[in-house]
Amino acid sequence: MAYATTTPRHKTKEVGIGDHLIGGENPISVQSMTTTNTFDAQATLEQIQRLEEAGCEVVRVTVPKKEDVAGCEAIRDHMKIPLIADIHYDYRMALACLEARTPSGRRAVDKIRINPGNLGGEERFKEVVRKARDAGVPMRIGVNSGSLEKDLIDKYGFPCPEAMVESALRYIETAESLGYKLMIVSLKASHVPTAVECYTQYARQCDYPTHVGITEAGSKDYGTLKSSAGIGAIVLRGIGDTIRVSLLGDPVPEIAAGFDILRACDRRVTKPEVVACPTCGRLDIDLERIVAEVEERMKNLSNPIRVSILGCLVNGFGEAKEADLGIAAGAGKGIIFKRGIPIRHVKEAEMVDALLEEVHRFDEEVKPLASYLEKEKQKQNKASLTVLN
CATH class of the missing domain: 3.20.20.20 (Dihydropteroate synthase-like)
Incomplete structure (x- = not known):
């Protein structure tokens, strides 16, 4: 995106x-x-x-x-x-x-x-x-x-x-x-x-x-x-x-x-991008742990999705909307956004599982289109190689 x-x-x-x-x-x-x-x-x-x-x-x-x-x-x-x-x-x-x-x-x-x-x-x-x-x-x-x-x-x-x-x-x-x-x-x-x-x-x-x-x-x-x-x-x-x-x-x-x-x-x-806000005095959730766990659980995924994890209720709402999926969190709770639209309210303990659920759901939604585009690209490549040879 x-x-x-x-x-x-x-x-x-x-x-x-x-x-x-x-x-x-x-x-x-x-x-x-x-x-x-x-x-x-x-x-x-x-x-x-x-x-x-x-x-x-x-x-x-x-x-x-x-x-x-x-x-x-x-x-x-x-x-x-x-x-x-x-x-x-x-x-x-x-x-x-x-x-x-x-x-x-x-x-x-x-x-x-x-x-x-x-x-x-x-x-x-x-x-x-x-x-x-x-x-x-x-x-x-x-x-x-x-x-x-x-x-x-x-x-x-x-x-x-x-x-x-x-x-x-x-x-x-x-x-x-x-x-x-x-x-x-x-x-x-x-x-x-x-x-x-x-x-x-x-x-x-x-x-x-x-x-x-x-x-x-x-x-x-x-x-x-x-x-x-x-x-x-x-x-x-x-x-x-x-x-x-x-x-x-x-x-x-x-x-x-x-x-x-x-x-x-x-x-x-070629794989998910995870972005997070820098550490500052406004943080009141364990953002470092959450980001590390999300990155670890997403490391083998190949879907080109942008995920934003923001531990701030001051700027988080606006910034999370810029990603395919995002969390704006604070005071032990947060909101998950999907392309700018709030879709779930979650507690801090549930954030990683909830976010990963949405990541996989998002992947299933875009996979058919990605598969079609890849097949069309392969056809074009084969045609081009035939001409070159």
Whole structure:
């Protein structure tokens, strides 16, 4: 349920990564990257499976040497989600990945990620583009503030947004001149305002889908906050078709953080959102306990419902009306609202059970419509993939 007009998403081309569609009208995807050595196929596959269980929709692995190409060949048949090969400096690894096959005969990678500025010149980039074109494999063109071409640094003096966007457009133009259009673009910077401005300028000039992230974001706590500020600002402007929250350490927490950012920005709501008022002197119910219990009992639900729990009779009545379901409580009792309409009076001891009853009832009411919309979306995706293939 939206309460203000959101900025329409930047209309982008649709690109298929395996059986997963990026861009167009498709939901913003959440992806991650493994931390293992890809040549250690068992460790890499185990981490990918943990990421899949967490909800990861696309995963990237590092491929700096030929042994890692073999690792991709070994793991791809045992994965559910698309696999991206991250190429660092050696363009030959990109060529090898584009040729690689699994024991079953399928392509070992569904997409490659390159930073053209690190490949060693335009001719090497063109060789990779031709190979990707002939194989029908998409690529992410990654422009990073730390690896801009020398002539752009000389022109602008430092890696500013204008320089990064010009770099991206330059590589896009080169790829298009070779008849290649299966591109996704990223313009990553560690400085949040720079990243936001890069994507904003790019979206004014190009319609290839974007992968959004804040590079070198940092440790789990600060990295999550920094990524939330940057990715959130970008997707709120309607920009972004896939995101990654880059965190130090185990990649699995990146998935929940990514979905939480999309949910907070009202761009993709895949589970209930529970909001609560801050603690203040007006509280006279055990709000912290009630919120914790509601969150625990709702953690496995997938219905996109907004629940407001407010322990204040001063502002609570008005604020609870802004949610799909809400409680305004005080003095050991409260009122449950459903989309602004009071439906039940409850005692504090009954609040959690009563609220959960209404949550499940609400879910049953909207489930038929959600199921219909999901089936229609799947039909559209299958039709689009048929055209792409």
